[in-house]
Amino acid sequence: MKNFFKLLAATCAIAIAGCSGLGGGFVDPRSTGAADSRSEAGDPGCSARTLVSTGGPFPNDAQTLAVRWTGYANFELVYNGQIILLDAYFDRGAMFPPLGFKAADVKRADVILLGHGHVDHMSDAASVGARTGAVVVGAPVTTEKLATQNSDMKQVRTVTGRGGELLRFKGYTVEPILGRHGEPPHDVVEAFDRALKATTAPATAEQAKERAEIRARGTSDKRVVAEGTIAYLITLDNGFRILFRDSGGIVTDYEKAAMARVGRVDLALVAVSAAFLNTLTVERALEHMRAYRPDVFMPAHHDGPYNDLWRATEPLFQAMKEENPQLVTVSRVYREPVCFNTANNIARGQAPAATMK
Ligand SMILES: [Zn+2]
Numbered sequence: 451m452k453n454f455f456k457l458l459a460a461t462c463a464i465a466i467a468g469c470s471g472l473g474g475g476f477v478d479p480r481s482t483g484a485a486d487s488r489s490e491a492g493d494p495g496c497s498a499r500t501l502v503s504t505g506g507p508f509p510n511d512a513q514t515l516a517v518r519w520t521g522y523a524n525f526e527l528v529y530n531g532q533i534i535l536l537d538a539y540f541d542r543g544a545m546f547p548p549l550g551f552k553a554a555d556v557k558r559a560d561v562i563l564l565g566h567g568h569v570d571h572m573s574d575a576a577s578v579g580a581r582t583g584a585v586v587v588g589a590p591v592t593t594e595k596l597a598t599q600n601s602d603m604k605q606v607r608t609v610t611g612r613g614g615e616l617l618r619f620k621g622y623t624v625e626p627i628l629g630r631h632g633e634p635p636h637d638v639v640e641a642f643d644r645a646l647k648a649t650t651a652p653a654t655a656e657q658a659k660e661r662a663e664i665r666a667r668g669t670s671d672k673r674v675v676a677e678g679t680i681a682y683l684i685t686l687d688n689g690f691r692i693l694f695r696d697s698g699g700i701v702t703d704y705e706k707a708a709m710a711r712v713g714r715v716d717l718a719l720v721a722v723s724a725a726f727l728n729t730l731t732v733e734r735a736l737e738h739m740r741a742y743r744p745d746v747f748m749p750a751h752h753d754g755p756y757n758d759l760w761r762a763t764e765p766l767f768q769a770m771k772e773e774n775p776q777l778v779t780v781s782r783v784y785r786e787p788v789c790f791n792t793a794n795n796i797a798r799g800q801a802p803a804a805t806m807k
Contacts, residue, residue, distance in 0.1 A: 480745055480778065480794055490514060495528070496789035502528045503535065503582075504555040515690065515717075515790045519782060521549050522570050523696035523721050523750040529686060529792070530621040535562045535584070536682070536694050536719065538575040543660045545653060545755040549784050553577055559584040561619055565696025565721075566631060566679040567592035569668025576601045576667070587617065587626065591678040595669040611680045611704060622686045627708045629681040630699035631674055632734075634725035642726045642759070650757035681705055683712065690792035691715040693742045696750060698723030698734050701741040709741055717790065718744035721751035722761040735766040736773065746778040748788065 490496045493510045500506030501518055503526055509516050516528040520540065527534040540553040553574035559582040564572050572592060576599035579586045586596060586606050593608040609615045611628030653661060671678070679699060684692040693715045720742070723734040739747065747770065752761040767779040780788050 490789045490791060493789070496787050498787065499550070499785040501526050501551060501556070501785060503533050503559050504551050504557065509789065511791070513688065513791060513793045515686070515692075515792050517717070517719075517748065517788045517790070518785050519748065519750065519788075520551075520784055521546070521753050523565060523694075523719075525694070525719055525748075525750070527684070527692070532561070532620055532622070533559045534684070535559045535578070537565055537571045537696055538562055538578050539570050539572065540574045540578075541664065542570075542755075543657065543664055545657050545661065545757065547753070547756065547784075551785075554581075556582065558582055561624070562586045563624065563680075563682045563684075563694065564588035564592050565629075565681070565694065566674050567595050567669040567671070568674060569665045569670075571668070571696055572596075573664050573667035579605055585617075585619075587624070587680075587682075589674075589678040589680050591669055591671045591673045599667065609680060610677070613704070622684055625683040625685070625708065627681045627683060628677070628702055628704040629679045629695055629697065630676060630702050631679040632698040632721070632724050633675065633700075634723065634730070638726055638730070639724070646758060675699075683708060683715070685712075686792055688792055690717075690790070692717045692719065693744065695720045695738065695742075697721050698725070698731070698738075698751065700734075701737055705741055709743070714743035714745075716744065716792075717746045717748065718742045719748050719750055722749050722763065722766065724751070724761070726759070726761075728762060728765040731761060732765050732769045736769060739770050739774065739777070744777070746780060746790075748780050752781075 494507045495509030495516055498506045502508055508528060508531065512530045518526045520526060522539050523537045524539055525536040540549060556578045559578065562575055562579060562584045564575055564587060567588065575586055576596055579601055583605065587609055590608050593606050596606055597603060607617065609626035611626040615626050617624040679697050681693060681695040691712065698721045720738045723731045725731055749763045749766065752763050754760050763781050770777050782788060
């Protein structure tokens with residue numbers, strides 16, 4: 451067992467060094483087979499910085515999962531010819547670093563999973579849903595907002611995350627689980643907001659107008675905190691599990707119950723807490739890691755506008771790896787792909803019992 455982890459660490463170092471040296475795609479360091487690494491490393495679907503939903507290439511192998519982060523808690527997942535968008539906040543305005551594409555460029559998607567209805571998670575869900583015909587999933591407070599935006603409600607699935615709502619799609623299932631929105635301490639947030647106001651340029655009239663228009667495409671309903679934040683457990687047909695959590699709140703009893711049932715996930719895509727102080731963001735990240743037990747952790751919601759602070763990920767990675775040295779942490783820039791051979795967990799005997807034949 452010890453040797454396996456040594457090999458894992460060595461493979462990890464080689465894979466990461468190799469991919470940064472070549473400027474190519476990330477290769478799942480959990481892979482123990484050279485053939486797997488070769489196929490993903492040479493795959494345009496695992497190296498192009500173009501979203502598949504905006505016309506980029508699919509991975510060559512149907513078993514390959516390609517993950518691209520596109521700011522805040524947006525991710526594009528591509529697997530088995532399917533495109534899943536996690537959150538939909540693309541046209542962020544001139545106060546933000548550009549993502550390299552616009553909402554209008556997203557032409558193809560099968561499913562959009564909305565973690566919650568705040569503007570920075572759903573502002574483009576209605577337009578992208580209409581253009582792509584994707585199924586759009588969200589909590590009641592989220593889909594109520596979609597209903598006010600000329601969404602075709604036949605495409606929309608409202609979920610509470612309280613159980614019994616398993617959604618089946620081509621090659622995977624999605625289990626909505628009621629989470630909880632982040633609640634960073636007011637005194638900390640106010641102090642940092644004051645400091646930012648004092649040290650950065652205020653929005654121009656034009657920027658403020660743009661910001662208000664974008665804000666109108668999300669909700670600020672108070673129900674978002676306790677009833678409107680949904681974690682999604684995505685289980686591929688080969689047993690590979692992904693947990694998506696787009697706000698850094700506490701782990702709920704619903705999440706604990708779901709994780710007690712499934713045990714672990716392969717990949718966790720989890721928002722960094724908005725509490726500014728690393729002592730607080732680390733504490734929450736450890737709570738998430740202990741709950742979801744991922745092999746691979748990718749942070750979300752850590753970028754910000756030009757005049758705001760990005761949330762540091764390294765202190766989280768450091769603390770998580772001190773507790774779990776086998777954890778693989780991955781954070782890449784906008785649209786850089788991260789590829790996984792989803793059959794690996796089966797080869798390593800980590801598939802759930804139901805898929806182990
Ligand atoms: Zn929020």
